[in-house]
Amino acid sequence: MPSDHLFQTATLIHDPEVDLQSSVLENSLPTATHDTVASVSNGRAIRKPDVKQEHLRVDQLRRTLEQHQGDRHLVVLQDFPDPDALSCAWAYQLIAEQFDIKCDLVYAGTVSHQENIALVKLTGLPVQRWNLQVNRNRDLSTYQGCVFLDNQGTTSQITPLIKQAGLPAVVIVDHHALQNEVEAEFTDIRPSSRATATIFAQYLQLGLLDLNSSISEHTKCATALMHGLRSETNQLMLAQEADFAAAAYLSRFYDAQLLNAVLQSRRSKRVMDVIERALKNRVLHNNFSVSGVGYLRYDDRDAIPQAADFLLTEENVHTAVVYGIVHDEGDAVEVVMGSLRTDKITLDPDEFIKEAFGQDTQGRFFGGGRSQAGGFEIPTGFLAGSNDNPKYASLKWDVYDAQIKQSLAHLVNPEKGEIIWKP
DSSP states (O other): OOOGGGSOOSEEEEOTTHHHHOGGGTTTSOOOOOOEEEEEETTEEEEEOOHHHHHHHHHHHHHHHHTTTTOEEEEEOOSSOOHHHHHHHHHHHHHHHTTTOEEEEEESSOOOSHHHHHHHHHHTOOEEEOOHHHHTTOOOTTOSEEEEESSOSTTOTTHHHHHHHTOOEEEEEESSOOOOSOOOSEEEEOTTSSOHHHHHHHHIIIIISOOOTTSHHHHHHHHHHHHHHHHHTTTTTTOOHHHHHHHHHHTTTOOHHHHHHHHTOOOOHHHHHHHHHHHHHOEEETTEEEEEEEEEEGGGTTHHHHHHHHHTTSTTOOEEEEEEEEEOTTSSOEEEEEEEEEOOTTOOHHHHHHHHHOBOTTSOBSEEEETTEEEEEEEOGGGOOOTTSHHHHHHHHHHHHHHHHHHHHHHHSTTTOOOOOOO
16 A cells, blocks of 8 residues: 555645644644634624635635646545535536536445435435445546545545555545545645535635526535535524625525425434434433434434434433444444534533543544534444344444443533433
């Protein structure tokens, strides 16, 4: 496998507020121009976007794309792409077309949430699943570069194939914390941004692509971006100034009826069954609702966050955690997956999950989060598989169920850290 020096950095841009939020970035990135403080409200500085910095980002991305005219790019999404990732991949494809760059939008996992399925089907979003068992030996020589959007390579099973093939990374755009997995020619990482869709809306507004409401593909892409922005900001309830500005811009082009059709998609019976299990198995302590839902098919993974959303609606519950063992039919993939939802202002999902579940042997946290939401993913390792034996499967679930609850105990009950987890 080639070394990581294949992913060289020519242009690196990061969010002006990153250094204030994460000591990980100290001494590792160049200092960017800080946003101008416009006013102070309730003791909190309100920052006005640095227009020069935004124009600089767009100019540098434009120059990067000009250098790759005529190329073919592999646009890699996380294994379980959400509306933010899907919409941004489409926007990048349309932008790249202006530079005679062809793009294939791919992911290795599954699109399982009913709204995501509806988004792809109703808009005709040009994304394709790469089954790794089929594509593990795929020839990547037809591509001249790869692109990571709404991720930095750590949440995609395709990343090792890219590194093995020596395919250079051209662009990374993301709103999650810096992960140092892949380096690219152009990198725009803004952890203080609520959505990657907000970043791409800025790119469009500053001229990388002139949206035209008379072009169906533009209207559908704008609709997808609006959906991605809304989903990442909890229907704009967590939106910041930049998000509202992006939504205002997209409102000129998106199709409100199409977006409503996506939002009105119905839950499948399997999702409803998982929600029922979460409700039945939940245990309550100190306004926390914790529930293990047992084994789930790989394709039903998105039922876990939906169950957490549902448990959060119960009276006197401020935080819900739902988890299960997710596996595919051949047990080639088996992990403990969980989601956290909270409306408690003082609870930071990112800190909570990282403290509860820690890191792997390489120092990578098993999970993290953002405002009001988080998730974790823990490989079962040596214990994976053999689920065709009901007795063994039940025993394995009991072990993981007990361990997850034990890991949560000292955070749910900080005074003693001991909880008898009974319904």
